[in-house]
Every structure is written in structure tokens, then in C-alpha cells.
Amino acid sequence: EPEVTQTPSHQVTQMGQEVILRCVPISNHLYFYWYRQILGQKVEFLVSFYNNEISEKSEIFDDQFSVERPDGSNFTLKIRSTKLEDSAMYFCASSYYDSPNYGYTFGSGTRLTVV
Amino acid sequence: RKEVEQDPGPFNVPEGATVAFNCTYSNSASQSFFWYRQDCRKEPKLLMSVYSSGNEDGRFTAQLNRASQYISLLIRDSKLSDSATYLCAVNLYSGGGADGLTFGKGTHLIIQP
Numbered sequence A: 001e002p003e004v005t006q007t008p009s010h011q012v013t014q015m016g017q018e019v020i021l022r023c024v025p026i027s028n029h030l031y032f033y034w035y036r037q038i039l040g041q042k043v044e045f046l047v048s049f050y051n052n053e054i055s056e057k058s059e060i061f062d063d064q065f066s067v068e069r070p071d072g073s074n075f076t077l078k079i080r081s082t083k084l085e086d087s088a089m090y091f092c093a094s095s096y097y098d099s100p101n102y103g104y105t106f107g108s109g110t111r112l113t114v115v
Numbered sequence B: 001r002k003e004v005e006q007d008p009g010p011f012n013v014p015e016g017a018t019v020a021f022n023c024t025y026s027n028s029a030s031q032s033f034f035w036y037r038q039d040c041r042k043e044p045k046l047l048m049s050v051y052s053s054g055n056e057d058g059r060f061t062a063q064l065n066r067a068s069q070y071i072s073l074l075i076r077d078s079k080l081s082d083s084a085t086y087l088c089a090v091n092l093y094s095g096g097g098a099d100g101l102t103f104g105k106g107t108h109l110i111i112q113p
Helices: none
Strands: A005-007 A010-013 A019-024 A031-037 A043-050 A053-057 A065-068 A075-079 A088-095 A110-114 B004-006 B011-014 B019-025 B032-038 B045-050 B055-057 B060-065 B070-075 B084-091 B101-103 B107-112
Touching: A005 A088, A010 A019, A019 A031, A019 A088, A019 A110, A043 A065, A043 A075, A043 B101, A075 A088, B004 B084, B011 B019, B019 B084, B019 B107, B032 B060, B032 B070, B045 B055, B045 B060, B070 B084
Parallel strands: A010 A110, B011 B107
Antiparallel strands: A005 A019, A019 A075, A031 A043, A031 A088, A043 A053, A065 A075, A088 A110, B004 B019, B019 B070, B032 B045, B032 B084, B055 B060, B060 B070, B084 B101, B084 B107
16 A cells, blocks of 8 residues: 655654754655644644645644655655744645545655754 | 534443544535544544535445534444544635645444444
């Protein structure tokens, strides 16, 4: 079964540092997403991406965040200056269709710890 | 972005029993609905989409009640492997692009031998 692959699985960074979380979506998928889940909290939408541009973003996705699809396979989330409260599990997801009646496939996540 | 509410549980249920839980959503414009399953410290995995007429997939049955703005999940003949957190997810689908899902906090289910 096709998978969404995320690297690294765990990243520890110092407050104020930049991090880049990487994702390889399923190859024929067209829509890409980032979600985060703070420990013990709900899964929260960050941003969706289609046709090489941001389609929708939440209020969490402020100026410190950016996304990029630098080539035909990778999809990255950059956090420019990490804060302690950015510590969370970050999930990438992809889908072939936009969302009505179709769920996504999530990657296994990157656990980001900001110290 | 409106809220999605779930009873966090835990629901402790003996193996073989039937269990049901609901999820309420506050935005009447919501268009699509899903149940996901999440195991501890793992990614959400799609269990089933929820259609207006209700739908069944093996031991799992999902229902949508638009008038009362809730969806439900029924699990029959529960197995030990059903122990997980069940997440309700709702999508507005404005039609303008790839809208994100709004998740509930999840209902924790423990199946006991």
C-alpha cells in the first residue's frame, strides 16, 4: 500500500532555531497538507497546498511557517524561529482528490521537541 | 473554524460487546464527515467516510444526523484490536480548494478481555 513518508521521525532543536520537516507524499496525489498534534491535544490543521500554492491555512500558520514543494516529490514545512510551544507531532498528509467524501493518507509524523 | 466535540471517555467495553459513540459539530455548513482511528503516538488512519444515508463497513456503522448536527460510530462484536482513540473529523468544503479537516479530541476506547 502506498505510503506518505516523513523524515526525521524525531527532531530536537533549540528555541529560536529554524527547522525543516520533510514529507514525500504518495506519488500520484495532488493535494498536500500539514497538521500538528500537541501531546494530549487534538489534531490541528495547519495548511493545505495544491498546484504549487497554498490553498488554505489556519490561524496557527503564521509568518514563522512556510511550505514548499521544491521538486516533484518532496513537500516541506519550515518553522523559521522555533518556540517552546511549537513542540508537537507534525503530520503530513496527501490525497488525490480534494476533500469531500475522501479522507487523506497521513504520514507517521515527525515529533518536534523544542528545548 | 468551528468546533467538533467528542466524549473523551475512556469507554471500557468487554470483548464482543457493541459500543457506540457520537460526535457533534457546530458548523451547519459542514459538508463531509469522517471517522479516523488513532493508536497511541501514531498517525490518524481513515476508518470510514460518513455518508448522508449512513454506511457500514464490516463491524462498523456510521450515521449522520444533519438536523441535530452529529455523527455516530457503532462497533459491533468488538475485538481487542479495536482499542484505540477514535477521531471525528469534519470538513467545510468551501469549493475553493483543499480545505482542512477539523478534528475532535477523540474518544478513547478500551476493549477488555
